Amino acid sequence: MSPRRLLALCGAVLLAASCRWGGQDDASGEPPGAPTGVTAEAGSATSAHVMWNAVAATGAKVNRYEIYRGTTKVRDVPGSEHMVDITGLRPASTHVFTVRARGTDGRLGPPSRAVRTTTPGAGPADDSPPTPPAAPHGRPAGSRAAQLSWSASADDRDVVSYDIHQGGKKIHSVGGDQTSTVVTGLRPGTRYAFTVRARDAAGNVSPPGATVRLTTAGSASGADGPAATAPTAFRAVSQESGGAHYLALTWTPPRVDGVITEYELRLDGRTATSLVYGGDAPRDRAAYRFYLGREAGITHRVRIRAVLPDGTWGGFSAERTVTTGGRR
Known part of the structure; x- marks a missing residue:
C-alpha cells in the first residue's frame, strides 16, 4: 500500500472514530442529579x-x-x-x-x-373560611427575591397553611404558624403583585389580603446581595485541638421558600470552601468547623452566603474577624 493511500485511510479511520467519540460524549453526559432540599x-x-x-x-x-x-x-x-x-x-x-x-x-x-x-384529620363539616391575612407587607430583597409578611388569620378551628399568589397564580405555601417568607426566583427590575390567603384543614380558603406591590432591584444591585437572603446570627470563634487551630462557625439559615443545602465560606476575601449538606440540612441553627493551620496569632476575616433554592446566590452574612489562638 502506498504511503499516500495509507495516510488517506488513516485519516478516514480517525474521522470516523472522531464522529463516534463525539456521539459517545453527547450520550455519556451525566443525567440530572438528585434534587436536594426536598x-x-x-x-x-x-x-x-x-x-x-x-x-x-x-x-x-x-x-x-x-x-x-x-x-x-x-x-x-x-x-x-x-x-x-x-x-x-x-x-x-x-x-x-x-x-x-x-x-x-x-x-x-x-x-x-x-x-x-x-395530613390533619378532616374533622366535622366545616364550610367557614379563615379571615383574610391582615396588614400584608412586602419589600424587594435584592434583584431576585421579595420578603413578604402578614398578620395571622383567625379560623373557627385552625389555620393549616398560607398560600402566596403572584398575580392569579399560586407560587408558594407556608405552614399556618408562619407569617413571613422570602420568595425567590424573581426577575431583576420587575414589578410584582402578591396576595396571601389562609387555608384551614377542610380546604376552605380565605379571601385574599390586600395586594402587595413591589419592584425588584435592577441586576446591578450589589455583589453582597440582600439582607433578607443572608445567614443571620453569624458567629465565628477560634478553637485549638492537638496544636492545630480551627474556625468554629454558627449561624441561622435564611428563611426562604425552600431549604438551604449549600453555603460558600469566604476567608480573607476569597472562597475557602463550599459546604454541602447531603442529608437533612439544618433549618434553625447550623454549625461548621474549618481548619486554619498550626500558627497562632494569625487574623482572618470570614463570612458566608447560601445558594438559594432557585440556584442563585443569597446575600452575605456579616463579616467576622478571628485571630488564631484568640476567642474572636
Whole structure:
C-alpha cells in the first residue's frame, strides 16, 4: 500500500472514530442529579405542598421534575419550577414523597431523599373560611427575591397553611404558624403583585389580603446581595485541638421558600470552601468547623452566603474577624 493511500485511510479511520467519540460524549453526559432540599408540608386535610431546590446544571439540563408518592408518579412540573401542590390525599394519613429530575435528553436522574408529611384529620363539616391575612407587607430583597409578611388569620378551628399568589397564580405555601417568607426566583427590575390567603384543614380558603406591590432591584444591585437572603446570627470563634487551630462557625439559615443545602465560606476575601449538606440540612441553627493551620496569632476575616433554592446566590452574612489562638 502506498504511503499516500495509507495516510488517506488513516485519516478516514480517525474521522470516523472522531464522529463516534463525539456521539459517545453527547450520550455519556451525566443525567440530572438528585434534587436536594426536598420538603413536604400538609396544606389541608387532603393536600400537601412539596418543595425542592433547583438542580444545578452539572449534568443534562432539566426539562421537568417528576413527583412520586411512594412508588407512584403523581405530578410532572416544568423544569423552571421547584414546588407543587399534591391534592386528593387521604386525611389523617402519612404520605411519602420523592422528586426526580428528567433531562432534556429524556434521561431520568436519581430520586431525592424521601420526605414525609401527615395530613390533619378532616374533622366535622366545616364550610367557614379563615379571615383574610391582615396588614400584608412586602419589600424587594435584592434583584431576585421579595420578603413578604402578614398578620395571622383567625379560623373557627385552625389555620393549616398560607398560600402566596403572584398575580392569579399560586407560587408558594407556608405552614399556618408562619407569617413571613422570602420568595425567590424573581426577575431583576420587575414589578410584582402578591396576595396571601389562609387555608384551614377542610380546604376552605380565605379571601385574599390586600395586594402587595413591589419592584425588584435592577441586576446591578450589589455583589453582597440582600439582607433578607443572608445567614443571620453569624458567629465565628477560634478553637485549638492537638496544636492545630480551627474556625468554629454558627449561624441561622435564611428563611426562604425552600431549604438551604449549600453555603460558600469566604476567608480573607476569597472562597475557602463550599459546604454541602447531603442529608437533612439544618433549618434553625447550623454549625461548621474549618481548619486554619498550626500558627497562632494569625487574623482572618470570614463570612458566608447560601445558594438559594432557585440556584442563585443569597446575600452575605456579616463579616467576622478571628485571630488564631484568640476567642474572636
